[in-house]
Amino acid sequence: MIICIGAGPGDIGYLTQRGADLIRNADVVAGFEAVLNVVRSLIPAQAQVITMGYRDQVAKLDECAVEHHAGKKCVVVFMGDIHFSGFQYLERVERAVGHPVESLPGISSAQILASRAKVCFDETTFITFHRRGDLSPFKRHLVHVLQDQRNAIVIPCPWDEARSFMPWHIAAYLMEQGISPEHPTEVWENLTRGEAEWHGTLAECAQHKCSDMSIMLIRTLAPMASQIEPAESK
Numbered sequence: 611m612i613i614c615i616g617a618g619p620g621d622i623g624y625l626t627q628r629g630a631d632l633i634r635n636a637d638v639v640a641g642f643e644a645v646l647n648v649v650r651s652l653i654p655a656q657a658q659v660i661t662m663g664y665r666d667q668v669a670k671l672d673e674c675a676v677e678h679h680a681g682k683k684c685v686v687v688f689m690g691d692i693h694f695s696g697f698q699y700l701e702r703v704e705r706a707v708g709h710p711v712e713s714l715p716g717i718s719s720a721q722i723l724a725s726r727a728k729v730c731f732d733e734t735t736f737i738t739f740h741r742r743g744d745l746s747p748f749k750r751h752l753v754h755v756l757q758d759q760r761n762a763i764v765i766p767c768p769w770d771e772a773r774s775f776m777p778w779h780i781a782a783y784l785m786e787q788g789i790s791p792e793h794p795t796e797v798w799e800n801l802t803r804g805e806a807e808w809h810g811t812l813a814e815c816a817q818h819k820c821s822d823m824s825i826m827l828i829r830t831l832a833p834m835a836s837q838i839e840p841a842e843s844k
């Protein structure tokens with residue numbers, strides 16, 4: 611048995627009860643070190659822990675696949691929710707084991723941000739640049755989202771200098787594409803543990819530096835009016 615589970619972004623309090631049960635009953639628990647650290651207190655003493663990083667993830671997932679095929683109960687722990695900026699890792703798990711793998715959702719940093727910043731999912735689009743491959747379709751989509759008067763919740767790309775697309779790069783790119791520098795913009799760091807928040811305009815964001823563990827909200831300049839029924843006069 612192998613299952614991929616999401617563990618809330620940073621704090622074990624955001625792990626689902628089902629996720630906690632799966633970890634408590636696992637023979638093998640695998641994941642990136644920062645994520646395993648969140649759930650460490652639940653991992654049984656006798657369980658095998660497979661810790662990986664960006665460079666050795668394929669080899670380590672192969673080790674996990676061997677244990678799965680030997681009949682061990684394996685849990686691969688993902689940061690936040692698997693279904694936002696986690697699918698490429700899921701693909702690697704499935705490639706390692708050779709078949710589709712069940713997933714259990716977690717709470718995403720995007721959900722925590724939406725709750726802190728009070729934005730409604732219905733009027734907001736989620737985009738991640740934290741992925742391998744061509745980012746240009748996602749960059750274009752972000753421009754369209756803002757042109758279409760929706761909010762955007764954006765996970766930046768923190769990797770090497772050549773590829774990184776952090777909030778200051780994103781802000782500069784959007785303004786080059788003709789997006790107004792006046793968009794209210796927020797950058798939230800380390801949500802659920804020692805949080806920091808920054809508020810300004812898109813133009814100011816181009817000058818604001820933040821850590822890798824950041825998520826960005828770009829608000830529309832034209833928020834939708836309420837569409838609920840008129841209040842009854844009292």
Ligand SMILES: C[S@@+](CC[C@H](N)C(=O)[O-])C[C@H]1O[C@@H](n2cnc3c(N)ncnc32)[C@H](O)[C@@H]1O
Pocket residue numbers: 619620689690691692693694695696717718719720740765766768798799800801802803822823824825
């Ligand atoms: C590979 S993505 C995974 C996102 C994750 N699947 C989720 O649902 O939150 C990792 C990036 O998510 C963002 N992130 C994850 N947890 C965060 C947190 N607690 N606070 C702020 N940003 C976070 C950071 O930009 C981080 O580099």
